[in-house]
Amino acid sequence: MLKIGILGLQGAIREHAQAVKNCGAEAIEVKSIEQLDQLDGLILPGGESTTMRRLLDKYNFMDPLRAFAREGKPIFGTCAGLILLAKRLTGQEKAHLELMDITVERNSFGRQKESFEAEIAIAGVAEDKMTAVFIRAPHITEAGENVEVLAKYDGRIVAVREGQFLGCSFHPELTEDSRLTAYFLQMVEEYKMIENKVCN
Numbered sequence: 001m002l003k004i005g006i007l008g009l010q011g012a013i014r015e016h017a018q019a020v021k022n023c024g025a026e027a028i029e030v031k032s033i034e035q036l037d038q039l040d041g042l043i044l045p046g047g048e049s050t051t052m053r054r055l056l057d058k059y060n061f062m063d064p065l066r067a068f069a070r071e072g073k074p075i076f077g078t079c080a081g082l083i084l085l086a087k088r089l090t091g092q093e094k095a096h097l098e099l100m101d102i103t104v105e106r107n108s109f110g111r112q113k114e115s116f117e118a119e120i121a122i123a124g125v126a127e128d129k130m131t132a133v134f135i136r137a138p139h140i141t142e143a144g145e146n147v148e149v150l151a152k153y154d155g156r157i158v159a160v161r162e163g164q165f166l167g168c169s170f171h172p173e174l175t176e177d178s179r180l181t182a183y184f185l186q187m188v189e190e191y192k193m194i195e196n197k198v199c200n
């Protein structure tokens with residue numbers, strides 16, 4: 001069974017764990033860096049990216065997370081998690097993990113739309129549209145040449161993939177529709193196959 005970690009420092013942790021279990025994998029709430037070794041893939045949940053960054057520093061997660069990525073292991077960032085993955089943040093000098101070749105703007109859907117649901121199509125995941133829950137959501141203003149744009153809302157990029165990394169502006173764990181989580185687990189499965197080939 002695939003072992004999927006959910007970074008458990010702050011944010012929507014339990015809902016992601018449930019979505020992972022619904023898709024038939026084991027969900028592990030990650031609270032210390034020692035737990036990273038046993039994982040096949042990792043989810044960075046939504047929450048508040050500044051708070052999350054403070055906790056990542058406090059518990060010395062930054063370098064181990066970058067090492068996890070260097071091993072080629074898949075990471076899925078949702079909302080605040082997407083902000084953590086970005087190489088560039090609008091209006092901020094320093095980004096966080098700097099793993100995905102994207103520029104992200106925080107809180108970009110205006111006041112009246114602080115929290116809303118929308119029906120969006122996601123390439124390779126939900127061509128027929130699915131409900132996406134946006135909560136003080138960021139969006140992607142620039143995507144590098146190796147980044148695949150999977151979804152847009154209101155002309156703005158809200159879901160992307162770059163090789164082993166997947167990111168979205170919304171909260172896929174807050175609806176019953178687990179298709180995006182299932183897509184991520186498929187990425188993890190593919191990574192495992194590649195890893196086994198290299199080892200054998």
Ligand SMILES: NC(=O)CC[C@H](N)C(=O)O
Pocket residue numbers: 045046047048049050078079080081083106107135136137138
């Ligand atoms: N729902 C979310 O994760 C919101 C992200 C939040 N606005 C931030 O900047 O971190």
